[in-house]
Amino acid sequence: MTEQNREVFAPARLGPITLRNRVIKAATFEGRTPRALVTDELIAFHREMAAGGVAMTTVAYCAVAPGGRTDRHQIWMRPEAVAGLRRLTDAVHAAGAAANAQIGHAGPVANAASNRAPALAPSRLFSPLGMRPMHVPDEAAVAEVITQHADAARLAEQAGFDAVEIHFGHSYLVSSFLSPLLNRRKDRYGGSLANRARLAREIARAVRDAVGDRLAVTAKLNMEDGFRGGLTVPESLRVAAWLEADGTLDALELTAGSSLLNPMLYFHGDAPRREFAKTLPVPARWGMRAVGRFFLREYPYHEAYLLDRARQFRRELSMPLILLGGITNRDTMNRAMAEGFDFVAMGRALLREPDLVNRIQADAATPSACVHCNLCMPTIYTGTRCVYRLDPVAPGS
Template structure:
């Protein structure tokens, strides 16, 4: 327990403990700018005891959002972001900005900008073909990540997390299924990893040594023909060799093809369908079971895959997935993971870490029902929290 809750170094910064609030779109930015509600969300998480909270999702371009209600990094966003970082710092926690481009996960109809994909494909979100960026446009996207990191520094963030997961743009480039290019950004595994490596280098050149730089990397996409474990291990080894990252957060699943591989637990198909417009809702009845598959929940459910990265790499790693109690945190440390990341458990109980520090036997009240997933389209929350606010020990 002393190790979990003792100060820990992450690149150039020191966190007050080894627990990070993972990035979860908060649904509190209707005008793509910080609101008091967003500040309150992260202030509550920070006062609950985490070492660092992560603001999601800070897109590097307006077309890089999953929809137009997300922040994109620009001068107009900085005053609100500064108020947010000041509020988190006042609670004693650090704060990270998750940076990336949603790529094929972006909703072009909502954003009013084309969605991007490595190769030609149809977007079921925007109901139109996606744009395939050429070499010069990829260079602009790489530069946009560096600019976004600079904005994050100006806004007072302590760290940035680059999104290389869930088949967002950089992750889509890593996927043999989605990337069928024949230029220097497609074909071989090394070519498919080029964009991610260039982004990491650009961000390092922009803010390295001042902000901690992490990346969220898919271990597997969970789709036939997508990025597999062996391919991801190669990418991770290249990222380590490049020396541009201070830590990797290991994740899994595809927002396009298999989102439940990240979450595990119940599949909230009924609630998810209600968020869709009527024609799409009808189609979802047909494909819902295939899209939202069920994976049984157990503590540290991504650990078996993550162990293989721990064996192959020397850089700091962040374990995500089923981290809800002190016992599992200790297991992660015993397995060699420098940090752990929590998501749903903190939606249920923002003060969970304070309570664990007071009573090491504390158990999370999260039921892994995943009914929180569809709430990202309104205001991200635990649907049980108001009904049953009392914590469970």
């Protein structure tokens, strides 16, 4: 389909699967897995998104190992999780949408104290979450992480998922390996950009080999980290070109920012520092109050706020690209299609109005009620929700 006749609400191919339209529910950690397993509340959350009109909803997030979670309450991919995940994918399919599993390892963003397992980092770093040094994996341990991604993808297939999204962004493990500031290794996974990109490419290859052409395989890639010494757009463009040449991915979802050092870059809008601090244990709460304005920076919201960066990737790449960030209305969706993007991903706007996609399809002038306050951010561990929505899906207990 050419750029001129790409229609956001027409069926579209994503690798081996056909989606009913080009709108994807982006990964937003749901906070509904208190025992690291699927709950009825998690199923209801994604069933509602599917019934609301998205083509595919993304379960976030399915860690590849228990130490790869940002918190011990997150799902990690193991045989015990498959039955619950199958119930979830069945519910999503019954509502007419595809199901996507976001898999990955949180790396430096993992909470070692909560997980009771060491956080991993490419080089020696101190964890502000676990309040202890992070573990630096040797090449054998890196190989194990690669295998864990492949195993997680196989389990996702067993659970009935149509796609997997590999997390290469936000200073999670693969993203931290890409970052020149965080990765100071001297082996073949550090130094040059080609070496720093090796882990991303090997994981993508392992996942593709694990699921073949039976599932769509995408990756969420940082266009830039948003901190001094981090990954830059020119470097990320080269990484994306290598991933395209490898032929392991069906699409890239383009993002930016760092859960470790600059999370507001991928959110934009208000920075809920006080509300976020209240969710933290006392020592971290004091730290947030002291340095919150540097950690949660202000980036004014505007529609399609990552588009300027993403255009550079669209010019250089031929593979399908998913535009993320500030997609809340039909005009923005149409703009993305006109500029050659294959899909758009929506997050916060759907937390307030899960049926927004259906209503936009019925009436192109439908506005979003999201005010970009980001007060949903502090709810992520108690059931991610819009605080202004009157009838949210209840979180787990």
